[in-house]
Amino acid sequence: MIGKERERWKEKSADQIKDFVTNVYEQEAKNPCPVDRLKALSDILRRKSCGECVICREGILQISVLTEAITQGIGRDGDIDVISEISEDMSIGSACDYGREVGKIAKQMLEDEREQFERHIKRKRCDALVCKKFITYYVSPEICSGCNQCLEACEPGAIRGGEGLIHIIHSDSCTRCGDCVLACKQGAILKTSASVPNIPKEPVPVGSAQLDSVQGSLMSQKRRRRSE
Template sequence: MTLRERKLWKQTSVEEIKDFVTQAYNQEAENLCPVDKMRAFTDSIRRTSCGECVICREGILQINVMAEGITQGTGRNGDIEVITEVSEDLIIGSCCNYGKEVGKITKKIIEDEQEQFEKHIKRKRCDTLVCKKFFSYYVAPEKCNGCGKCVDKCPKKVIAGGKDLIHVIGSSLCDRCGDCVTVCEAFAIQKAGAVVLKVPSEPIAVGSFEKQIENGGGLMARKRRRKSE
């Protein structure tokens, strides 16, 4: 979209601007991860900025770049403070209410969800398993019926398995596109985050493997849970 085609927000009422920005944010309502929600919101809203105001144009872009970096596992200490500072600059320095409204929303996201931002940055963890960098797909052995649909659908061809065999995803090569999930009628393809699940390393007969937790389970884990209760 060129500058000539963009709407000049300075000529639009405060309420119209607020409604537009709020609607853009609400489109991400189903996104459970606040970090990815900020990334998607700022990516969308930066494209409809008139571009005339430097703090609005560059500020929203900077927040978007930093939020995307955090979702990709490259977030650094200090990112939260920078996003907060840029949000405040948008609120104070934008020539019209477009940048001001965006700044209010991004600042509130940080205020409400700082813990989740810190988990992404410091612990490389996404509790909602939305950010692709922080989860992997695996085939739940107790659910897989060996139909082979995911094997055929995978564009990277990293799923092994044949008829009546529990399929296995090569997680190191998987790009997490999710195509396999859409065709699995048994809902066997699931996400794993911090807890590493023990699954077959190669295809084996359906029904011959019981799901176990490799990290986070066992006697010591039960003792830790009892101690914390």
């Protein structure tokens, strides 16, 4: 099997290889998170490598391992530079156009979206809300109708509430599967990569949170007027 793969790549022209790699990249292009996108891309392309060229075989594997670690919140300072160096080495030193093309695309993605890679590592944030490790699901008290649909859909039992009550998601038990989002017809299940807004700590009657929010807003306005 490996021998056939080696022979197949050797028979392809530079344009054919470029078209193949580009096509795989375009299949992942809809992914709004560049880190997760590079992770998926490298995982697919490493399986297509013939394995004959060490710098291509090991290079794509290392990019896959490093980007996986970054999306899991265990990326380290220096990982970005390592990925950049690997990509550049591949684009220059790979034995065929396959490795060189993968290296070019990886390096370009890193240069275009370096800030997002840094946010994942340094701030533990995924602005695209794709990487599950950095996402927190919560119930919007202004939207929740207390219908119990999300609670029934949550297999881990991370949601507390009851009929007519604003539901609460406990992050420690939440697996970020997203089943509650699909179950909620009101669209009350939201997610964030930043801090969760000020919401009830325990289930409260529907409508009480809205009233508290309005009262809090009015009090804030009064304070601002007094200070002016």
